[in-house]
Every structure is written in structure tokens, then in C-alpha cells.
Amino acid sequence: MSVTDRIVNYLKNGEFASANLTDFYQLTTGAALTDMEGWATTGNMVLRGKGTETYGIMAGWRYILPAIADMRYDDAFIDWAQQLTNSLGQPKLDAGYLNRLRGLPLPITIDAIPDGSVIFPGPLARITGPALATKWVDTAINDITRRGISVATKVARLVWASGGKLALADNSMRRSGDVLGLMVGDICNAMGMPTSNMAVAQANGTKPAGTMDHWFLSLKVVQYYDAYPQANPLDRTTRIDALVYAYRSFIQANPADGALLLDLAPLEEGLEAAIIALQQTAPHNYAVRNDSGNLGTSAVYIRTKLDKAGLGQIRILLSGGLRAVNIFNLVEEGRPFFGAGIGEYFQPHAETKSKGPHEAPVNTEIVTKFGSGTSPSGKMYNSIKISDEPAKASRGGKLDLWVLTDPDAEGREARI
Known part of the structure; x- marks a missing residue:
């Protein structure tokens, strides 16, 4: 169907x-x-x-x-x-x-x-x-x-704002739910934007887009501390080890086409753990994703650290309340990111509710x-x-x- x-x-x-x-x-x-x-x-x-x-x-x-x-x-x-x-x-x-x-x-x-x-x-x-x-x-x-x-206009705005240069993906299903979630995924697919909505991908024979979530990452970190009860979560090295454990677990299950979420911990720790895991496992076609903080500044910081670690092939994804106006500004500023996940923006009137620069309703x-x-x-x-x-x-x-x-x-x- x-x-x-x-x-x-x-x-x-x-x-x-x-x-x-x-x-x-x-x-x-x-x-x-x-x-x-x-x-x-x-x-x-x-x-x-x-x-x-x-x-x-x-x-x-x-x-x-x-x-x-x-x-x-x-x-x-x-x-x-x-x-x-x-x-x-x-x-x-x-x-x-x-x-x-x-x-x-x-x-x-x-x-x-x-x-x-x-x-x-x-x-x-x-x-x-x-x-x-x-x-x-x-x-x-x-x-x-x-x-x-509302949905179709926002897709058009996003594509225009990105200049057609970014990999944009609909990640809104968990926030939209019911028929609106299906409509968002279906309209995005019809307009050429990938979606994480598996029902849409299955029905249309397309590849779903997706990374990893905070829930998974938190659970794997808890598993690490359960396996090593003497580990001290107040110790920075231990926290990084726990994240490396979580990232390696994901990469082993998904050796190609994945992305590691960085912001369960402070960005510096999350990125350091991701770099270690990526160097140890060398997965194919991978990215890292930042979901919080100053996304433009963080993209520059992440790119610098990845390149210094010899991971120039690892791409950067951004997410977290992004609207078309944010995408436009990030592109205009020349921020080094490959793509973005769009979620709450597809909610009715969300274009006017988020913090930051004004976007016309x-x-x-x-x-x-x-x-x-x-x-x-x-x-x-x-x-x-x-x-x-x-x-x-x-x-x-x-x-x-x-x-x-x-x-x-x-x-x-x-x-x-």
C-alpha cells in the first residue's frame, strides 16, 4: 500500500x-x-x-x-x-x-x-x-x-536556503505522529527530500535517512558503567571511554552509512570519543552530528579536530531546531557542514516559534x-x-x- x-x-x-x-x-x-x-x-x-x-x-x-x-x-x-x-x-x-x-x-x-x-x-x-x-x-x-x-512550503524554503548543496533529511516522525507525520514524509519524498520515516521509504523503495538518538547513546553508556562498576563517571577519561564503548557498539552493528551523535556529553568530550572510535573502526561513509549549542561555531571546531585527526572523510551533520532561515545563514557564513536533519520545523507554525532570526510565517x-x-x-x-x-x-x-x-x-x- x-x-x-x-x-x-x-x-x-x-x-x-x-x-x-x-x-x-x-x-x-x-x-x-x-x-x-x-x-x-x-x-x-x-x-x-x-x-x-x-x-x-x-x-x-x-x-x-x-x-x-x-x-x-x-x-x-x-x-x-x-x-x-x-x-x-x-x-x-x-x-x-x-x-x-x-x-x-x-x-x-x-x-x-x-x-x-x-x-x-x-x-x-x-x-x-x-x-x-x-x-x-x-x-x-x-x-x-x-x-x-505548510509542509510543502517549508521543504521549498529549505531547498532554496541550502542552495541545493546540502543533504537535507526529514526527521520529524516522532514529533509529528499520526497522519501529519505520514504527510510530512510523503510530501518530502515527493519533493525529493529524504526522510527517516520508514513507512514512506518502504512504500516508495527509497533509502531511509537517519543517524542515532540520545536514548540509544544513554543506554549504552549505562551498560558500560554496569559492566565496569569501578568506573568513576566523574573522571573525564572514564566518561570518554564510556562514549567510545557506545560508538563502537553502533559502528559494529552499522559498519557503513552512519552518524555518531556528539552532544550527550560536552562537545569536546563527545567529539574526542567519536574520533577515537572512528580511528579504531574505520567505518565507511560516516558522519558526526551535533544537535545543540552554536551550530555554526561548532561546525568549524568539529571540522578542525576531524582534519587534525586524519579524518577528513568524516562529514558533519547539524540538527536541533533548524529552520530555513538558519540553514541560509549557515550556508552564507560558509560553515563546513554536509547536511542537516529537520524535525520540529515541520510542525504547524514552528517557523515563527523558534529562537533566533525572524522567518516569515x-x-x-x-x-x-x-x-x-x-x-x-x-x-x-x-x-x-x-x-x-x-x-x-x-x-x-x-x-x-x-x-x-x-x-x-x-x-x-x-x-x-
């Missing part, structure tokens, strides 16, 4: 299993739409602009379209809704209305900007169908597209607005919103979206 299919199945059994993943007003206002069943409506899905965002990359339709196909008002949801009462002690909603919804499909048509497209504030999709359907699905759709846009503020309604006789009505707040008011004129294409391809631009 492909990762995309796995995510789709997850959504079908989770977020899209029932039409209840939305706000209560969708149910209460729907009760007043039963006399408009012959009407077709259009909702415009729009990416809002705040003036601080840059470009975005569209992603998410590959999961949404197949997952939403079987969305229904399921029995458990209808049974729950029938138990709701108002302040008069009466049923909140008419039983006949709710029973008509039971098992009712949500037939809609979606015309959208394809995944992988560069996007800016403006229209993303047009959702057309019966009134009871189009207004119900936007919450579930918006949730997944927000996640997809990824724009994922999506709203779905009523666009038009077509009566049973075929007459179309357009709608505008008049508001005292200019940002919320509809703008006059047609809403245009320009999609840039390959200049060498036929049809250099298309307008929706």
Missing part, C-alpha cells in the same frame, strides 16, 4: 469518516436549507493575504479527493444529533430533517490549483454542489490543505466564502459581503487567478 493510500484510509476512517468534523452551525443552518434542495451552490476557497507572507506551495489534494468521496452523515452522528434539546426542552432539530441526512452522500465537484503549484493570496479552489454538501465539507478540506501547504489562512447559487430554473445569483471591516468585505470586479507555467510550454498562462 502506498503512503498516499495509507493517509487516505486514515482520513476515511478518521477526519472524513463522518460529516461531523465541522462547526455546529453547519447543522443548524442546514435545517433551514431543506427547501433549497434543488439549488446548486459554489464556495470559493481562498488563501487570505496579510502582507507578511511569501509564496506557498500547494499540497493536500492527493489525499483529500479520494478520502472525501465516501463522506456521509453516518448513523452515530445522526443518533447523537437527535438527542440534542433546546432551552424549551424540545428537540433542537427536526427529526425528519436529521433522518433525511442519514447516510446521505455529499456530492461535490472541486476545481482546484494542483498540488505542487506556487500559490499566493487568492483563490485556491471552487467547490460546487448541493447547498447541504458544499457548506459542510470546507472544514475538513481546509484542515488538510493547511497542513499540506507560512500563509495557511484559508477561508471558504459563498460564491454563487443557481436556482432550479437555472438562474445564477452572485453574492457579495459588505462589512465595516475592509478586509472582510468582498472586492468589486471579477476575481482573477494567474497560474504561471513553463515559458517553453504551450499556453504560458491560464486564468481562472
